[in-house]
Amino acid sequence: MSEHAHKGHKPQKAYENDAFMNSSDGRLLRIMAEMLEPQHRFRRQKIRDSVAFFGSARIKSAAAAQTMMHEANQAKRNKAEKVLAAQRALDMSQYYEGAVELAQMLTRWSIEKNFDYYICSGGGPGIMEAANRGASLVEGGRSIGLNISLPFEQYPNPYISEELNIEFNYFFIRKFWFAYLAKAIVVFPGGFGTMDEFFEVITLIQTRKTSKQIPMILYGSGFWKKLINFDFMAETGMISPDDLKLFQFADTPLEAFNMITVELERLRKLHPNYYR
DSSP, X not given: OOTTSOOOOOOOOGGGOXXXXXXXXXXHHHHHHHHHHHHHHHHHTTOOEEEEEEOOSSOOOHHHHHHHHHHHHTOSSSHHHHHHHHHHHHHHHHHHHHHHHHHHHHHHHHHHTTOOEEEEEOSSSTHHHHHHHHHHTSTTOOEEEEEEOOTTOOOOOTTSOGGGEEEESOHHHHHHHHHHHEEEEXXXXXXXXXXXXXXXXHHHXXXXXXXXXXXXXXXXXXXXXXXXXXXXXXHTTSSOGGXXXXXXEXXXXXXXXXXXHHHHHHHHHHXXXXXX
C-alpha cells in the first residue's frame, strides 16, 4: 500500500465517549469517579477530619420564618392554614439557629486549638445551610458541602467553601464520604433523608464496621424522643441496652459543643495518629 494511502478514522477513546460514560454500561466508572474525585480533592486540601451535620433541608432560619409569618398574616385566602404553617416554621427555626451557633463554636475551637476539624454538611438548604453558614462566620473558617443531585434540584447553599463544594449523583457514595471523614456527628431534626443517614451510621458503629469511635449527638431531645422510642427498642430486645450509649442528646449549642470537644480531645490523647 502506498505511503500516501488513506488512513482509517481514529476512533474515540472510551473515556472521551460521553454516550458510553453516561450509559448503564458506564455506571461503574461513574461510581468510581465519585469515590476518587473527592479523595483527590480532600488530599490536595489536606482534609482528613470533619464534624458532620445531618438535618432537614426544610427548616428555615428565624428571619425567613418571621417573613413567612408576616406574609401569612397579610394573606387574603387560607389565612389560618398559612399562619399555622408559619408558626410551625418559627418553632422549628430554633434548630437552624442552633446549628449556626454550634458550627461557629466548633470552627472557632478547631482553629484556636490548631486542629483540623471541618464542618461538613449535605450542601443544601435548611440545617445544611446553617452548618456551613456558622463555619463561614469565623475568620479563616472553611466547610465542606456534599450535595446531591435530585429531580427537584437541591442547589448548593452559598456558604460552602468553593474548593470543598462537591456534587454527587449516588446517595451511597455521598454517605461514604460523610462517614469516612467524620470524627463526630450531630443529627438535627429531619425527615426520611436524615433518618437514613442517622440509622446507617449508627448501624456501622453498632456492628463495629467503623475502625473509629464517633461521638454521635442527637440535637433536640424533645423531637427525637417523641419520634423514636429508643427505650422501647431496648425493652423489646430489638437493640441491646448498651446500644443506648452509642449516642447522646443535647438541647443547646453549648451542651452539644461540650460533648463533642471533650470527647474529641479525649480520643486525640488516646489515638494521636488517628484523631489528629
